[in-house]
Amino acid sequence: MSKILILVVVFCACNAQIRELPKGEPNTVGGKNVKLRMPGIIPQKNDDYLCSAFDASDEQLYITQYKIEGTADRAHHMLLYGCSDVPSKDIYWDCGHHGVCSGSSSIMFAWAKNAPPTSLPPSVGFRFGGQESSVKYLVLQIHYAHPLPPGEKDYSGMDIDVTSEEQKYIAGIFLLIGGAIIPPFMPKVHADACCKVNVPAPIHLFAYRTHAHALGRVITGYKLGKMSGQVEEIARGNPQWPQAFYGMPRVFDLESGDIIAARCTYNSTNKNTTTYMGSTAGDEMCNLYLMYYTDAKSGTAYQICTDQCNQRPSLFPIDSDEPLPPNPLLEEHALHGSRDKENANIVISDKMSINLEQLEYNNVFGSTDDPHKSIPEPEKKGQIDYMLNHVVHRKPGSLVPPQDEIYNKQVEDITQNHLEMKATSKPETIQLKTYPDKYVADPKWLSTIQSQPSAVAIDSKGNVVIFHRANRAWGFNTFGFDNRLADSSIGPIEDATLILFDPNDSQVINKGGQKMFYLPHGLTIDQEDCLWVTDVGAHQVFKLTPLRKGTDSLQILLELGKKLEPGSGEGEFCKPTSVAVLASGEFFVADGYCNSRIIKYTKAGMKISEWKAGTTSPMNVPHSLTLVPERDMICVADRENGRIQCFSITDGRLQMVLKFPEFRTSLYAVAYKDGNLYAVNGPSSSNGKTVPAQGFVIDVKGSGEIVSLFGSKVDTHLGTPHALALGANGSSIYIADISPFRVLKLIKQEKDVTSSPTIINGETMLADRTPSSTSFSSEHMIDLDVSSFSTSVIIISILAVPLLILIIVFAIIRLRQRGCCAETKRTAKLDLGSLLGHRDPIRGGFEKLAMEDSDGEGEMDSDSEADVVEFTKARA
Numbered sequence: 001m002s003k004i005l006i007l008v009v010v011f012c013a014c015n016a017q018i019r020e021l022p023k024g025e026p027n028t029v030g031g032k033n034v035k036l037r038m039p040g041i042i043p044q045k046n047d048d049y050l051c052s053a054f055d056a057s058d059e060q061l062y063i064t065q066y067k068i069e070g071t072a073d074r075a076h077h078m079l080l081y082g083c084s085d086v087p088s089k090d091i092y093w094d095c096g097h098h099g100v101c102s103g104s105s106s107i108m109f110a111w112a113k114n115a116p117p118t119s120l121p122p123s124v125g126f127r128f129g130g131q132e133s134s135v136k137y138l139v140l141q142i143h144y145a146h147p148l149p150p151g152e153k154d155y156s157g158m159d160i161d162v163t164s165e166e167q168k169y170i171a172g173i174f175l176l177i178g179g180a181i182i183p184p185f186m187p188k189v190h191a192d193a194c195c196k197v198n199v200p201a202p203i204h205l206f207a208y209r210t211h212a213h214a215l216g217r218v219i220t221g222y223k224l225g226k227m228s229g230q231v232e233e234i235a236r237g238n239p240q241w242p243q244a245f246y247g248m249p250r251v252f253d254l255e256s257g258d259i260i261a262a263r264c265t266y267n268s269t270n271k272n273t274t275t276y277m278g279s280t281a282g283d284e285m286c287n288l289y290l291m292y293y294t295d296a297k298s299g300t301a302y303q304i305c306t307d308q309c310n311q312r313p314s315l316f317p318i319d320s321d322e323p324l325p326p327n328p329l330l331e332e333h334a335l336h337g338s339r340d341k342e343n344a345n346i347v348i349s350d351k352m353s354i355n356l357e358q359l360e361y362n363n364v365f366g367s368t369d370d371p372h373k374s375i376p377e378p379e380k381k382g383q384i385d386y387m388l389n390h391v392v393h394r395k396p397g398s399l400v401p402p403q404d405e406i407y408n409k410q411v412e413d414i415t416q417n418h419l420e421m422k423a424t425s426k427p428e429t430i431q432l433k434t435y436p437d438k439y440v441a442d443p444k445w446l447s448t449i450q451s452q453p454s455a456v457a458i459d460s461k462g463n464v465v466i467f468h469r470a471n472r473a474w475g476f477n478t479f480g481f482d483n484r485l486a487d488s489s490i491g492p493i494e495d496a497t498l499i500l501f502d503p504n505d506s507q508v509i510n511k512g513g514q515k516m517f518y519l520p521h522g523l524t525i526d527q528e529d530c531l532w533v534t535d536v537g538a539h540q541v542f543k544l545t546p547l548r549k550g551t552d553s554l555q556i557l558l559e560l561g562k563k564l565e566p567g568s569g570e571g572e573f574c575k576p577t578s579v580a581v582l583a584s585g586e587f588f589v590a591d592g593y594c595n596s597r598i599i600k601y602t603k604a605g606m607k608i609s610e611w612k613a614g615t616t617s618p619m620n621v622p623h624s625l626t627l628v629p630e631r632d633m634i635c636v637a638d639r640e641n642g643r644i645q646c647f648s649i650t651d652g653r654l655q656m657v658l659k660f661p662e663f664r665t666s667l668y669a670v671a672y673k674d675g676n677l678y679a680v681n682g683p684s685s686s687n688g689k690t691v692p693a694q695g696f697v698i699d700v701k702g703s704g705e706i707v708s709l710f711g712s713k714v715d716t717h718l719g720t721p722h723a724l725a726l727g728a729n730g731s732s733i734y735i736a737d738i739s740p741f742r743v744l745k746l747i748k749q750e751k752d753v754t755s756s757p758t759i760i761n762g763e764t765m766l767a768d769r770t771p772s773s774t775s776f777s778s779e780h781m782i783d784l785d786v787s788s789f790s791t792s793v794i795i796i797s798i799l800a801v802p803l804l805i806l807i808i809v810f811a812i813i814r815l816r817q818r819g820c821c822a823e824t825k826r827t828a829k830l831d832l833g834s835l836l837g838h839r840d841p842i843r844g845g846f847e848k849l850a851m852e853d854s855d856g857e858g859e860m861d862s863d864s865e866a867d868v869v870e871f872t873k874a875r876a
Contacts (some may be wrong), residue, residue: 001575003578018089021056021138022128024162031064031163036140039091040153043144044083049096049281049482053086053139059229060130061162063127065172066109067117072155076145076281077112077211079241080158081105082128082135083302096279099482100141104134106302107173109158109287110209110268112243121206123168124293127301141787145281170292172301174254176262178286179475179785182215182275183685184665186268188321191286192278194261195305197254203292203299204787205252207245210237211287215266215275215609218323223252223286224259224315231315235262235288238324245291254292260305262288265321273525273620273640273665274682279481292327306486367617430660439710439733445745446506453736453743454534455523455723461869462503462727464734465547467523468515470495470691474519474536483566483574483594485518485537492518492538497552498531500547503727506745512547512554519562522578522590522723530557532579532587539566539573557603560589568595570607578624582649590622590635597650598622609654624669624723626677631655635677637670644670644679644698651690658698660706664691669723674703680711680721680735693718695733710746718744 019039023034038052068078083101087093108126109118120126128135140157148154178191197203210219221235234252254260260313264286267736268275275284294300309315441447452474455467472478480486496511497520518537527530529546531554536720540561546556566574574594581587585603596619612618622642627634628646633655635646643659657676666682679697684691695710695718710733711718719741727733735744 010661018053018055018086018137018668019091021054021058021821025173025705027161029064029161029163031161034162035069035157036138036160037069037155038140040140040155041092042153043147046146046149047096048144049094049141049279050087050092051081051086051095051100051139051141051817052092053088053137054868055136056129056138057136058129059164060127060132060166061164062125062127062698063108063120063160063162064125065117065119065161066111067159068111068156069158070142072113074144074148074154075112075156076143077110078110078143078156078158079107079139079141079600080109080160082108082126082133083137083139084134084518086137086139087806095139095141095852096482099484100139101137106135106781107175108135108138108398109303110173110211110243110287112211113157113241116242116244117357118207120171121543121816123294124171125163125169126171127167127296133223133301143279145793167296170299170301172292172298172299172303173295174203174205174260174290174292174303174305176221176263176288176290176305178262178288180264180266180276180284180286182266182268182271182278182284184271184273184275185269185685186266189268190316190321191264191266191284191306192261192309193286193288193305194259194305194309194315197258197260197303198256199254199294199300199303201295201299202253202255203294203303205234205248205290205292207247207291208235208237209245209289209291210235210239210264211243211245211285211289212239212264212266213281213284215271215284216240216286219264219286219288220264220320221290222261222263222315222317222320223254224388226255226257226259228766231316231317233818235290236324245289254449255526259315259457260290261309261315262286262305263316263320264288265323273642274684275408279483385621402687433706435706435709437709437712438717439716440713440749441716442732442745442747445504447742447744449741449743452741453722454520454738456725456734456736456743457523457525457531458503458725458727458734459525459529459546460527463509464503464506464725464743465525466499466501466736467533468497468499469493469520471498472519478519478537482537484564490518492516493520498523498533498547500549503732503745509549510547510551512551513544514774516542516554516556516580521576524579524581524625526581527583534576534578534589536575536577536593538563541573541576541579556740560601560605566594577621577623578625580627580843582627583629588625588649590625592622592639596620596622596646598625598634599636600652609652610748611647619645623628623670626670626672628672628677630675630701635670635672637667637679639666639668639682642667642681644677656700656704658700658704660696662694662696668693668721671724671726672700673726676707676730678710678724678726678730680724682719683720693721695721695724695735711744716744716746744797 022034024034027033036054038050041050041052043050066080070078081100082104084107085101087095087099087102109801127133128138142156143155144154155216176193176195178193180191182189182191208221210216212219217237219237219239220233223232223234224230225232233254234248235246237246248363266275266284275282277284279285430577449466449468451471452469453466456577457465457467459465472493478486492515493513494515497513497517499511500509502509513533517533517535519535521536522534523531524533529548531542531544531547532546533542534540535542538561540559540563542556542560543558544556545551547554560571561573562571562577565572568574573589573591575592576589578593579587579588586608587601587603589599589601591597591599595612597610597612598619599610602608619636619638619639622636623639625634626636626830627649630648632649633646634649635644635656638645641659642663642665643657645654646656646658647653648655663679663681664684666684668680668682670677670679672678677700678695679698680695681693683693692713696706697708697710699705699707711714711721718735719737719742721735722738725734725737731748733744733746737744737747751806
């Protein structure tokens with residue numbers, strides 16, 4: 001009954017209308033204090049993004065202070081947006097899926113980790129409402145990391161001090177957003193953002209705020225002056241401290257033509273999976289908020305930078321990733337809030353301290369309300385002084401000397417690769433098993449293409465179809481935090497995205513798919529040669545007519561999902577990845593990146609069932625699907641869990657899990673042919689070294705083991721494989737590689753060549769060897785030659801004879817020493833264990849065989865009803 005009541009409350013709340021901005025109560029400085037609160041809502045899931053709006057269009061007002069009413073144990077973070085319009089008129093809505101603003105938007109405040117209240121300098125305020133401002137609605141957004149305890153509602157929010165008195169300067173936020181893929185076990189990984197400033201009037205920075213999740217260690221900010229040619233550090237913050245707006249030691253001016261930059265540094269040494277940028281608490285973020293003031297008449301209140309610094313690696317000084325010293329008081333406050341108001345003032349450095357009860361910037365202007373009369377001149381340092389002291393932490397505001405050749409060379413040597421691969425401990429030598437690699441590159445196939453190939457498939461005639469992204473690529477800034485395309489004005493790709501190739505010489509037969517897709521991902525061809533594609537940009541799945549030599553245009557036979565609208569409800573997808581089609585016409589969709597689920601449909605596209613978890617751990621980006629008809633299974637490349645999971649096509653129950661050390665941390669694609677699963681992983685790292693991707697052939701009809709590799713040789717090495725397809729009988733393998741852009745074709749050769757591990761600097765690397773120089777492992781080499789086996793038996797028999805004689809002689813000597821050959825009567829039984837030296841008089845004989853698995857891997861859940869086989873072999 002309580003669940004029904006809760007649902008009724010939520011339903012009624014969501015149908016209430018948007019609220020007017022509260023009138024507020026008078027404050028002590030002549031303005032009003034306005035309370036912005038959530039309306040008693042109940043978060044329904046982990047990582048729930050909820051928004052509530054206030055109509056503020058009537059009167060022009062200025063915000064001069066923010067004070068949060070809430071705690072970090074309930075609100076992961078809180079943002080206040082200024083919007084020209086909102087996507088919902090309900091009292092609150094799910095803004096993780098439906099967005100925060102419609103039309104123009106700006107961030108007016110951000111809070112996390114129990115940051116203290118913030119007061120703006122005199123004569124500065126965030127403007128909203130009235131005729132001059134585009135901000136007509138204030139939208140409060142809260143990210144709830146977890147649902148609340150049963151029965152609880154949330155009324156978190158913020159108090160804002162507002163005034164109707166016109167301010168000389170308007171406040172604004174300059175947001176820099178960096179992006180990176182963070183491999184596991186890495187002590188330093190960088191995510192950078194760089195932009196050339198383009199503003200209608202100069203802006204003046206006075207405070208900064210950093211934001212990252214659990215892996216973030218330090219975030220730094222820099223300004224490269226157009227006129228001076230000097231790089232200045234403007235910010236350095238620890239995202240694990242209270243995420244407040246910390247004051248800068250002086251005002252930094254920015255004007256058009258200057259360069260602004262941010263660097264986030266992460267430590268993933270305690271993570272065993274790859275971490276991506278995203279909106280959940282398990283993802284990472286790289287945000288540097290710079291608060292500024294500018295001219296109220298001609299200035300702008302919001303700027304954003306998302307470029308990735310590809311052209312400016314030397315902008316960042318050598319110590320750009322040096323963290324601030326530990327501060328237990330700030331770390332404690334970030335977790336639990338203020339507990340000691342009498343000792344709330346905390347020293348961060350010799351030039352910076354904060355009060356955890358109140359952040360004020362009154363000293364920014366000195367003794368006047370005009371900041372331009374009190375900006376101190378920075379102390380200049382010479383190049384030699386900098387080079388001698390570059391390892392010493394620079395305080396915000398200090399200068400980096402002009403970029404000369406010596407400086408650029410030193411910085412570029414260190415920062416040319418943003419993934420700093422440094423081992424934190426002594427490298428561990430890992431010896432993996434030896435497998436043959438029977439595949440070579442097809443010399444007739446031209447593998448390079450001019451765009452990012454996301455998928456490859458084979459039709460009934462053996463022709464190759466490639467699904468590619470034309471002039472687009474999936475980058476860090478392609479999607480916003482709400483999983484929508486960041487550029488809302490972008491249309492479908494103009495060029496053909498599907499290309500039909502001759503499998504023999506890679507000649508183009510035909511093309512199709514113009515003006516149909518936003519960001520291609522998966523491709524499957526069914527028994528009738530119909531094309532099934534997934535579009536992660538549009539969040540849709542399509543069934544298309546076959547692409548053949550004479551095809552003029554492709555027709556849509558079935559369309560699923562809401563165009564450009566990510567979601568998890570009925571008829572919705574969020575970045576779907578792959579499709580698998582049964583002979584009956586029923587099909588499965590991997591709704592991969594956001595929802596991590598598999599959905600089964602009828603031939604007509606009606607939903608039958610869905611599932612997310614097979615084992616005790618749910619799927620994490622189901623990236624690729626393949627069918628195993630002989631066993632009525634559908635197998636999934638569970639990408640971020642680095643494994644293959646296979647389910648019953650009838651009821652979705654788990655049938656088999658394949659996970660090997662060789663898979664490492666990620667598995668991108670899987671395909672099936674004649675009793676074997678073929679899979680490719682992604683590049684990874686071990687002991688600070690890059691481990692290249694490779695392919696695996698797994699015998700699922702017999703041993704359930706890896707039996708061979710592909711793509712492990714120098715001339716067939718893989719870059720970043722994304723998808724694969726198989727020719728007849730697995731005699732050829734096509735691999736879509738997104739970095740570099742290419743589709744490889746590997747063919748099976750008659751003579752076996754084995755890839756043997758070679759240990760270099762503590763890391764197992766593969767090197768080609770011929771069978772004559774390699775000792776094969778009988779456990780995995782199941783295709784040994786019969787004649788060789790007979791010869792081996794004869795050799796072993798000959799060697800066994802002298803060994804047997806030695807054992808008999810040793811046994812006789814032991815018997816004589818113990819008097820067993822004397823005529824004295826013996827009552828003890830003959831004990832083979834004692835003959836071999838075992839002295840245990842109680843047990844005697846052989847030791848009891850231990851039946852328990854020493855490491856616990858591969859154990860079935862006692863509550864599981866599925867016939868589960870998990871191959872998690874512990875390899876020396």
